[in-house]
Amino acid sequence: MDQKILLPSRKVFSDTLFELAKEDRDIIVLTSDSRGSASVENFAKYLPEQFIDVGIAEQNLVSIASGLASCGKKPFIFSPACFLTTRSIEQIKIDIAYTGRNVKLIGVSGGVSYGPLGSTHHALEDIAFMRAIPNMTVILPSDVNQIRILVKKLVSYIGPVYVRIGRNPIENVYSNEDVPFEIGKGNILLDGEDVTIIATGEVVKTAYNTGVLLGYKGIYARVIDMHTIKPIDEEIIFESAKKTKLIVTVEEHNIRGGLGSAVAEVITRRFPVKVVMLGIPDEFSITGSQKEILRYYGIVPENICDIILEGLRRG
Amino acid sequence: MERDVEYLKDKAKDIRRTIVRMIYQAKSGHIGGSLSSVEILVTLYYRILRIDPKNPDWPDRDRFILSKGHSVEGYYAILADLGFIDREELETYCKFNSRLTGHPTVKIPGVEANTGSLGHGLSIGVGMALAGKVDNRDYKVYVLMGDGEQAEGSIWEAGMSASHYRLDNLVGIVDRNRLQIGGPTESVMSLEDLSDKWKAFGWSVIEVNGHDIKELINVFENTPITRNKPTLIIAHTIKGRGVSFIENKAEWHHKVPTEEEFARIMEELA
Numbered sequence: 001m002d003q004k005i006l007l008p009s010r011k012v013f014s015d016t017l018f019e020l021a022k023e024d025r026d027i028i029v030l031t032s033d034s035r036g037s038a039s040v041e042n043f044a045k046y047l048p049e050q051f052i053d054v055g056i057a058e059q060n061l062v063s064i065a066s067g068l069a070s071c072g073k074k075p076f077i078f079s080p081a082c083f084l085t086t087r088s089i090e091q092i093k094i095d096i097a098y099t100g101r102n103v104k105l106i107g108v109s110g111g112v113s114y115g116p117l118g119s120t121h122h123a124l125e126d127i128a129f130m131r132a133i134p135n136m137t138v139i140l141p142s143d144v145n146q147i148r149i150l151v152k153k154l155v156s157y158i159g160p161v162y163v164r165i166g167r168n169p170i171e172n173v174y175s176n177e178d179v180p181f182e183i184g185k186g187n188i189l190l191d192g193e194d195v196t197i198i199a200t201g202e203v204v205k206t207a208y209n210t211g212v213l214l215g216y217k218g219i220y221a222r223v224i225d226m227h228t229i230k231p232i233d234e235e236i237i238f239e240s241a242k243k244t245k246l247i248v249t250v251e252e253h254n255i256r257g258g259l260g261s262a263v264a265e266v267i268t269r270r271f272p273v274k275v276v277m278l279g280i281p282d283e284f285s286i287t288g289s290q291k292e293i294l295r296y297y298g299i300v301p302e303n304i305c306d307i308i309l310e311g312l313r314r315g
Numbered sequence: 316m317e318r319d320v321e322y323l324k325d326k327a328k329d330i331r332r333t334i335v336r337m338i339y340q341a342k343s344g345h346i347g348g349s350l351s352s353v354e355i356l357v358t359l360y361y362r363i364l365r366i367d368p369k370n371p372d373w374p375d376r377d378r379f380i381l382s383k384g385h386s387v388e389g390y391y392a393i394l395a396d397l398g399f400i401d402r403e404e405l406e407t408y409c410k411f412n413s414r415l416t417g418h419p420t421v422k423i424p425g426v427e428a429n430t431g432s433l434g435h436g437l438s439i440g441v442g443m444a445l446a447g448k449v450d451n452r453d454y455k456v457y458v459l460m461g462d463g464e465q466a467e468g469s470i471w472e473a474g475m476s477a478s479h480y481r482l483d484n485l486v487g488i489v490d491r492n493r494l495q496i497g498g499p500t501e502s503v504m505s506l507e508d509l510s511d512k513w514k515a516f517g518w519s520v521i522e523v524n525g526h527d528i529k530e531l532i533n534v535f536e537n538t539p540i541t542r543n544k545p546t547l548i549i550a551h552t553i554k555g556r557g558v559s560f561i562e563n564k565a566e567w568h569h570k571v572p573t574e575e576e577f578a579r580i581m582e583e584l585a
């Protein structure tokens with residue numbers, strides 16, 4: 001695929017929202033000196049009435065959005081996922097979720113997409129944190145086509161949502177915007193009966209490529225894009241557990257508390273089968289580019305393929 | 316709701332008695348800070364705030380946020396007295412499955428924010444004040460903070476942003492009773508010079524006797540003190556105000572009176 005035509009998801013997110021915000025004056029974008037990293041300069045320049053920069057103050061950022069939402073505004077907060085979900089977690093818990101305010105929290109440059117900047121800038125616990133908060137919806141879109149639909153849905157969806165997006169251009173999972181997308185409903189990208197691979201966010205493409213690779217070897221994988229981690233699509237997990245002997249989860253997150261855990265919570269209750277959880281181990285991760293880090297921890301199709309073949313051999 | 320000073324003084328007495336009764340019945344609550352903020356609340360709710368108990372979501376209403384969410388008994392007592400909730404509901408305070416929890420939530424008509432964790436209210440107020448400016452509405456936003464609460468860093472984030480955005484529709488009030496749960500504020504974490512701190516953050520600051528209703532009315536009626544600047548009122552108060560053996564005692568931050576003490580308190584507040 002031609003790398004030059006790929007757009008960073010944060011840019012697509014912001015541009016899509018910008019078009020909607022021109023028509024809907026209640027949409028307000030808030031940042032914590034992150035207009036550049038969130039690609040929201042358009043708002044600052046052309047819709048200044050709908051743009052609030054609070055400076056480097058993530059706690060204030062979230063509470064202000066709560067106050068705006070209580071007055072009927074539709075705040076979208078853009079801040080690096082690492083800071084947004086940890087520095088201001090209590091404001092998210094109380095002022096957004098507990099109070100029940102219609103605020104969209106967009107964690108940009110999530111996972112290890114800030115790569116070489118180190119663990120201060122990695123967000124590998126955000127799913128665990130956010131999904132432990134009642135009332136919170138947690139979404140990790142997998143490509144820009146999905147993001148275009150997601151943004152439109154978010155504007156009309158009322159309630160707190162955390163969305164994690166990345167930083168770097170990524171390959172598309174979907175070929176166009178006509179892909180089905182419903183909050184809380186996983187998408188089946190490939191269907192097979194030997195193994196189920198469930199992935200979320202920017203590593204969905206890796207899961208898809210793994211499924212293709214397995215196909216060459218005569219192993220047929222069901223590959224699911226679990227873009228919504230909370231509320232999780234229980235039925236698709238239950239159905240997959242019944243159908244395949246093995247479930248493998250793939251995520252750009254600490255293996256504790258993220259997608260794998262969310263899937264395992266459903267499996268253990270409804271239809272116990274073996275679950276292999278792949279992600280970043282419970283450690284402050286090695287640094288390098290996002291690609292290098294994911295490769296180092298084995299989040300690449302070849303390695304996942306080997307793990308699945310081994311898992312199926314052992315039964 | 317233009318009530319005179321005598322009316323408000325009587326109201327303050329009523330509210331004090333209700334506060335103590337609620338705490339005594341529930342065996343839970345924050346008596347010291349609730350008694351120190353009575354005149355502030357009474358002046359706001361019976362004289363200053365543009366509100367309609369029958370229409371608590373009225374878009375043009377003034378907003379009040381109890382950032383020191385633990386001083387909740389007087390707040391509930393007033394909301395009940397004004398008809399936001401039924402008076403009988405006060406009996407459920409802190410009881411199983413009551414919405415009148417030990418810290419307020421928006422489940423209760425008239426409550427604007429869930430508070431209880433300190434240092435959130437002013438930022439929420441900044442958001443409401445910003446919305447008012449964007450929408451060209453002339454409501455005001457009042458946020459009552461504790462003095463111990465001033466140690467929260469987020470307060471100063473909010474302070475900075477309020478002056479940056481020239482929120483002269485925002486009024487912060489500090490219940491300056493000089494005590495917090497662990498003792499005098501100046502020994503736990505010194506705040507002084509508090510007035511200079513707020514001035515340095517771009518606010519217009521005024522100090523008042525927080526138990527003098529006349530003074531309070533005068534200050535509230537004249538905000539903003541400076542155009543384009545948020546107003547900060549340092550209300551000098553006495554923690555436990557109104558009960559001789561509770562006044563100025565840090566241990567009465569959240570002590571529940573015994574039967575004997577309850578009788579003595581009610582006698583003093585009669």
Ligand SMILES: [Mg+2]
Pocket residue numbers: 348461462463490491492493494495554
């Ligand atoms: Mg105090």
